[in-house]
Amino acid sequence: MSATSLADEFDVSEDAIRRDLRALAAEGKCRRVYGGAVPLLASARPMALRVSEGSVRKSQLAQAAAKTIKPGELVFLDSGSTNLAMVDCLAPELGLTVATNSLDIAAALARREDIELILIGGAFNRHVGGSVDASAIAAVSLLNIDRCFIGACAVSGATGINVHDHADAIFKRAVLQNSATCSVLATSEKFQERAPYRIATPSQIETLFVESDLPANEAEKLTQAGFNLVRAAPASTTN
Numbered sequence: 001m002s003a004t005s006l007a008d009e010f011d012v013s014e015d016a017i018r019r020d021l022r023a024l025a026a027e028g029k030c031r032r033v034y035g036g037a038v039p040l041l042a043s044a045r046p047m048a049l050r051v052s053e054g055s056v057r058k059s060q061l062a063q064a065a066a067k068t069i070k071p072g073e074l075v076f077l078d079s080g081s082t083n084l085a086m087v088d089c090l091a092p093e094l095g096l097t098v099a100t101n102s103l104d105i106a107a108a109l110a111r112r113e114d115i116e117l118i119l120i121g122g123a124f125n126r127h128v129g130g131s132v133d134a135s136a137i138a139a140v141s142l143l144n145i146d147r148c149f150i151g152a153c154a155v156s157g158a159t160g161i162n163v164h165d166h167a168d169a170i171f172k173r174a175v176l177q178n179s180a181t182c183s184v185l186a187t188s189e190k191f192q193e194r195a196p197y198r199i200a201t202p203s204q205i206e207t208l209f210v211e212s213d214l215p216a217n218e219a220e221k222l223t224q225a226g227f228n229l230v231r232a233a234p235a236s237t238t239n
Helices: 003-010 014-026 055-066 103-110 134-140 166-177 216-225
Strands: 031-033 036-038 074-077 097-100 116-119 145-149 154-156 160-163 179-186 197-200 207-210 229-231
Touching: 003 014, 003 036, 014 031, 014 036, 055 179, 055 207, 097 103, 103 116, 134 166, 145 166, 160 166, 166 179, 166 197, 207 216, 216 229
Parallel strands: 074 097, 074 145, 097 116, 145 179, 179 207, 207 229
Antiparallel strands: 031 036, 154 160, 160 197
């Protein structure tokens, strides 16, 4: 919507409309663009607004993914609300070192005395919920990551793993290049969305963790594209 058309519709000044659009953008309800604003897709909203949504579904994915981690590994948890759910699923006896660029994930890991924490720093990106700038990329390039869990905004068999933020995409590709294996935890709505920046093809992802009720036709398309799917346990059987 343009500020001019909104001002005409509500019979107020364009300055008033621009002020309201700035307030709505600050609340994560739209994105300001030149001359107006555009709506946000669910996965394009700031991470702080996504953390509490679908917590049960994200926990189920996190539990399935945590079972693949081996003792003594250096694990990278990319910024994302589903990856945040993994912190509570990491077994204390594994003796893990976990690196992350996410402030929320780092804060949760800091309370775990059984896990060594590496915080990847740099300028904080509020939309992403972590650091994805050149400093963060340089820090990641010095790590030999055994297993990374990359965040995704959109997933498809045709385009692979995709995100909305350009800097975030560059950072994620750097993490992928410095990791022995890479997995993605994807809630079902991400298979219906599109994002402009590609991170990885299906062949670059070791495991795509999906929800238990992902439709069979969608799962078949993803498998045919080359994804290795692992379904999370349904809520009734998740401990």
